[in-house]
Each structure stands twice: as C-alpha cells, then as structure tokens.
Amino acid sequence: MKARRITWKEIKRQKFLMLCTLCFVIYGILFYYVPLGGWIMAFQNYKPKDGLIGSQFVGLEKFKFLFSDATFLRVIRNTLAMGVLNLVCTFVMAIVFAILLNEVRSNLGKKAVQTISYLPHFLSWIIVTGILQDALSSTGIVNELLVNWGLVKGPISFFSIPKLFWPIVAFANVWKETGWNAIVYLAAITSIDPSLYEAATIDGAGRWAKIKNVTIPGIKPTIMILLIMNIGNVLNAGFEVQYLLGNGLVKPVADTIDIYTLTWGISQNDYSLGTAAGIFKSVVAIILIVAANQFAKKTGEQRLF
Amino acid sequence: MKKLSWTNSSIWDRIFVVCNTIFLVAFVVITVYPVLNTVALSFNDGIDAVRGGIHLIPRIFTLQNYRTVFNQKNIITGAYITVARTVIGTILALVTNSLLAYVVSRKRFLFRSQLSLFWVVTMYVNGGMIPTLILYKSLHLTNSFWVYVIPGMIGAFNMLVMRTYMEGLPDGLEESAQIDGAGDFTIFARIISPLCKPVYATVALFVAVGQWNSWFDAMLYNRMSSEYTTLQYELMKLLSSVMQTGGSANPGGTSAATAVTPVTVRAAATVATMLPIICLYPFLQRYFVTGMTIGSVKE
Numbered sequence: 001m002k003a004r005r006i007t008w009k010e011i012k013r014q015k016f017l018m019l020c021t022l023c024f025v026i027y028g029i030l031f032y033y034v035p036l037g038g039w040i041m042a043f044q045n046y047k048p049k050d051g052l053i054g055s056q057f058v059g060l061e062k063f064k065f066l067f068s069d070a071t072f073l074r075v076i077r078n079t080l081a082m083g084v085l086n087l088v089c090t091f092v093m094a095i096v097f098a099i100l101l102n103e104v105r106s107n108l109g110k111k112a113v114q115t116i117s118y119l120p121h122f123l124s125w126i127i128v129t130g131i132l133q134d135a136l137s138s139t140g141i142v143n144e145l146l147v148n149w150g151l152v153k154g155p156i157s158f159f160s161i162p163k164l165f166w167p168i169v170a171f172a173n174v175w176k177e178t179g180w181n182a183i184v185y186l187a188a189i190t191s192i193d194p195s196l197y198e199a200a201t202i203d204g205a206g207r208w209a210k211i212k213n214v215t216i217p218g219i220k221p222t223i224m225i226l227l228i229m230n231i232g233n234v235l236n237a238g239f240e241v242q243y244l245l246g247n248g249l250v251k252p253v254a255d256t257i258d259i260y261t262l263t264w265g266i267s268q269n270d271y272s273l274g275t276a277a278g279i280f281k282s283v284v285a286i287i288l289i290v291a292a293n294q295f296a297k298k299t300g301e302q303r304l305f
Numbered sequence: 306m307k308k309l310s311w312t313n314s315s316i317w318d319r320i321f322v323v324c325n326t327i328f329l330v331a332f333v334v335i336t337v338y339p340v341l342n343t344v345a346l347s348f349n350d351g352i353d354a355v356r357g358g359i360h361l362i363p364r365i366f367t368l369q370n371y372r373t374v375f376n377q378k379n380i381i382t383g384a385y386i387t388v389a390r391t392v393i394g395t396i397l398a399l400v401t402n403s404l405l406a407y408v409v410s411r412k413r414f415l416f417r418s419q420l421s422l423f424w425v426v427t428m429y430v431n432g433g434m435i436p437t438l439i440l441y442k443s444l445h446l447t448n449s450f451w452v453y454v455i456p457g458m459i460g461a462f463n464m465l466v467m468r469t470y471m472e473g474l475p476d477g478l479e480e481s482a483q484i485d486g487a488g489d490f491t492i493f494a495r496i497i498s499p500l501c502k503p504v505y506a507t508v509a510l511f512v513a514v515g516q517w518n519s520w521f522d523a524m525l526y527n528r529m530s531s532e533y534t535t536l537q538y539e540l541m542k543l544l545s546s547v548m549q550t551g552g553s554a555n556p557g558g559t560s561a562a563t564a565v566t567p568v569t570v571r572a573a574a575t576v577a578t579m580l581p582i583i584c585l586y587p588f589l590q591r592y593f594v595t596g597m598t599i600g601s602v603k604e
Contacts, residue, residue, distance in 0.1 A: 103325055113333055
C-alpha cells in the first residue's frame with residue numbers, strides 16, 4: 001500500500017482520535033510504564049524517606065543476595081515446578097474434556113455438562129481453596145470415602161504432607177479451569193470441516209481414528225497458540241492458591257516468587273529486594289515467551305508474533 | 306432411530322460411549338458436589354456439623370449461620386463496597402476500553418499501530434508488586450476506594466477483544482456516516498457502539514467477575530481502612546482465622562454464636578459470596594463463549 005501523506009487537514013479531521021490517544025497514552029504511561037521506572041530500586045538501598053532520587057546505589061548487591069539465598073533458589077524451583085505441573089495438567093485436561101464432550105450425541109446433555117463445567121471458573125480462589133479445605137479435611141468427603149473403602153486406616157491430613165502439596169495445587173487448577181479452557185477447543189472443533197469426518201467415515205474410520213486423524217490435527221493450531229500464550233504466564237500462576245493453601249508445615253514446597261516478594265517487600269519492608277525478585281520473574285517470563293515463539297516458528301507452527 | 310445406531314455400531318464404539326459417559330458424569334459430580342456440600346453445611350447446626358457425614362442435605366436445619374454472618378459489620382461494609390466497585394469498575398472499564406478499541410480499530414488513523422503496540426506491551430511487561438504499590442501510595446490511591454477501579458480500568462486483553470470485533474464490522478458503515486458529516490464521536494456512539502452490544506456484554510462480564518472476586522488489592526492497598534474492605538477479603542479473613550484458631554474461634558462475637566462452629570459459618574459466608582455469580586452466569590453463557598473465542602483464536 002502506498003504511504004499516505006500526513007496533511008494538516010487529515011490531522012484536523014482526526015482531532016478526536018488524537019485527543020483520545022493522548023489521554024490513553026498518559027494513562028498508560030502513568031499506570032503501566034512508570035512502575036517500570038521503579039525497577040531502579042532493585043539497584044539501590046531504597047529508603048522510602050529518601051525516595052528514588054536520594055537513595056544510595058548499591059549495584060547488583062540485591063541480586064547477589066537473592067542468588068546466594070537458599071530460600072530464593074527453593075522458591076524458584078517451587079514456582080517453576082508448580083507452574084509447569086499446572087500448565088500440563090490444565091492443558092491436557094481441557095483438551096481431553098473438549099474432545100470427549102464433543103463425542104456426546106445428545107445436545108441437551110452436552111449443553112448441561114458444559115454449563116456446569118464453567119461454574120468453578122467464576123468462583124474466586126478464596127472460595128475454591130475454602131471448598132477444597134472442606135473436602136480434604138479430616139471429616140471431609142475424600143477422607144470419608146478413603147476410610148469407607150478401606151484404602152487408609154485413619155483420615156489423612158492432606159495439608160500437612162509436603163509431598164501432596166504440588167498435586168493438590170494442580171488439582172485445584174484443573175478443577176477450576178478445565179471447563180473454561182475447553183471453550184476455545186470446542187469452538188475450534190466446531191469449525192472443523194464436517195466433510196473431513198464424512199470422508200473418514202467412508203474410509204471406515206472408527207471413533208478413535210476420527211479423533212486421532214481429524215479432531216486433533218484440526219485443533220492443533222489453537223493448541224499451539226494457547227501453549228505459547230500460557231508459557232509466558234507459567235511464573236504468574238504462582239500466587240493466590242499457594243498463598244491461601246500454604247501453611248507452616250508445607251512452607252518449603254509452597255512458597256513461590258510472588259510470596260517471597262510479598263514477604264520481603266511488604267512485611268519486611270525491603271522494597272529493593274522485593275523489586276529485584278519481581279524483575280527476575282519478569283525477565284524469565286519474557287525469555288520463556290520469546291523462546292516458545294521461536295520454537296513455534298522453527299517447527300512451522302502458528303505463532304504469536 | 307437410536308436402536309438402529311446401537312446395533313450398527315461396533316463393540317468398541319459401545320465401550321467408548323459407556324466410558325465417555327462415566328467420565329463426564331464423574332466430572333460433573335466432582336464439580337458440583339463440593340459446592341452443594343458447602344450449601345448443605347451452611348444450613349446445618351454448627352456443633353452437629355463437627356461430627357462430619359453431612360453430604361447434600363443438612364442434618365439439623367438452622368439459619369443461625371447466616372444470622373451470624375450478616376450480623377458482622379465488616380461483612381455488610383464489604384458487601385456494599387463490593388457491589389459499588391463491581392458497578393463503577395465495570396462502567397468505567399466499558400467506556401474506556403471501548404473508546405480505545407474504537408481508536409485503534411480505525412484503519413485511517415495515523416497512529417493506529419503505535420497506539421496498539423503501546424498497549425500490547427503492557428500485557429507482557431509490568432513493574433511488579435513493589436513499584437506499583439509505591440506508585441499508588443504517591444498518587445494517594447492507597448486507603449481509598451478508587452484503587453479498585455482506576456488502575457486496572459484499561460486492560461489490553463479486553464481492548465483486543467473489542468478491537469477484533471470492531472474490525473469485523475463492515476467499513477461502509479463508517480464511510481457513509483462520514484459522508485453524512487458525522488464526526489468520530491458520533492460514529493463511535495451512534496453507529497459502532499450499538500452494533501458492539503454483544504462484545505460489550507462480554508467484556509462487562511469479564512470485568513464484573515474480576516471485580517467481584519478480587520481480594521488481594523483490598524489486602525495490599527486498603528488493609529488499614531476497614532471502611533473500604535471487600536466481601537472476598539472479609540471471607541478470606543474469616544477462613545484464615547478459623548484455620549489458625551483450630552475451630553475454637555467465635556467469629557460472630559455474639560452470645561448466640563456459641564451454637565455455631567466456624568465450619569458452618571464459613572460455609573454460610575462462602576455461599577453468600579458466590580450466590581450472585583452462580584445465579585447469573587448460566588444466562589450469560591453466549592457472551593463469554595464469544596469473548597473467549599475472539600480473545601484466544603488469533604487469525
């Protein structure tokens with residue numbers, strides 16, 4: 001397309017758009033870009049009374065402290081491990097759920113199951129973790145079933161066993177988001193050309209063959225896009241559940257980077273250290289998303305940018 | 306008809322249908338049971354509930370738990386604030402996001418791609434918890450109601466959903482309005498917006514649910530001002546106080562609360578908090594399905 005000449009007349013005609021743009025840019029700079037300037041704090045010994053200008057610069061000291069702190073290294077491990085576990089579990093479950101739901105012949109049944117499956121997404125993490133604590137308590141349904149079926153002798157105290165914490169968090173995520181995440185896959189499945197299924201039927205393909213050769217290849221581009229989008233968020237998924245479900249007994253496996261930031265930055269008032277931990281998280285997130293995008297580009301799949 | 310398809314299908318097909326049905330029924334039970342169980346607990350006598358074994362029907366029916374919950378001043382304040390932030394936050398978000406989406410979806414606009422990029426960047430990079438907190442403090446947004454609705458007002462994701470929808474509208478609409486002498490604001494308010502009702506509903510739903518469910522902002526920015534507490538934050542305090550005191554807490558603080566144990570009170574508070582959303586979401590399905598599909602499948 002030929003580049004248009006920018007004329008005064010054109011600018012005058014677009015004055016409303018320009019005015020809006022100005023407001024949106026001011027708002028965006030203030031609330032999204034100014035906090036980035038706060039990253040300077042990570043290289044300072046920030047004191048609220050001295051402010052950003054007056055505080056003493058200490059170079060990379062805060063980062064050196066972070067990476068020599070055994071707690072921080074453990075916190076990185078926890079964040080990554082839970083992030084990856086959650087991503088894999090919620091992803092696989094959403095795809096499986098969408099494919100299986102799509103195989104249901106009755107429209108009413110399909111609709112009913114789908115409506116119910118959205119429900120947990122609309123509940124806050126406070127409610128979800130509260131419900132989970134009830135279900136897993138000593139008098140809760142899970143222990144009741146386990147005891148009645150003779151699988152365990154006495155009730156298990158789920159939230160005091162470090163080994164069970166990661167699976168519980170993964171389950172909570174699957175419980176909350178499976179139906180919601182499946183929306184996109186179900187939409188993608190409906191947009192698959194029906195003649196492909198007809199052709200497969202003529203070729204004598206059974207249900208499994210059709211799922212394997214038509215449905216899954218049909219939704220593969222959607223899967224790739226969502227995977228890339230979510231890989232950047234792996235580290236972001238590590239706050240609410242862990243904060244709400246964690247307790248003293250599981251602290252070594254439950255604390256994440258965000259909880260570390262909260263403890264040091266807010267409770268201990270070491271703003272600089274909290275900011276440094278936040279920067280580390282942001283940088284890793286950007287590296288992950290760029291890497292995932294490059295990988296998709298190499299393998300010839302759809303990509304974000 | 307049904308019989309025919311049954312006899313025609315292979316044995317594997319039948320096994321598949323049976324397994325699939327079992328899977329989906331299990332899925333539904335696992336999703337719904339804990340919620341219904343909470344409802345049953347909320348109507349049950351507190352001391353009796355400690356024995357366990359309550360499933361879908363209360364054993365000893367009482368409304369005492371709800372009385373205890375609604376007698377707490379903080380919860381009532383929290384309810385008012387939550388309703389206010391949901392309504393005001395949704396309106397503000399709708400107005401600003403739709404206007405921004407309108408601007409970036411105008412193909413003739415000179416700074417269209419720059420403005421779009423400016424906002425997309427905010428999806429991936431942010432200052433983090435501490436710099437944000439310091440910013441809000443210096444803007445005097447902490448210990449105020451406005452911290453709930455002003456900072457998160459414009460979100461790149463919601464803007465993109467609206468933009469995609471607006472870009473799908475025919476260009477001719479705008480062109481003929483321009484010929485009739487309509488300015489940009491008129492085109493936005495009179496021509497584009499009425500056509501965008503479905504996507505506005507979608508974004509309104511996303512924002513409203515987010516506002517209703519958020520608690521961390523109340524804890525981080527308004528911890529010191531109980532007059533700006535929210536329902537979810539009060540629920541969280543209720544749940545964590547119960548955990549710490551190991552069941553001996555008396556959150557109601559009234560003499561009548563002796564018959565109420567925390568498990569049932571927290572169930573009542575939970576039900577009160579989730580009820581509005583549970584009642585509304587089934588009727589809004591088509592809106593969020595549209596929104597999720599537009600938002601995630603990039604073409």
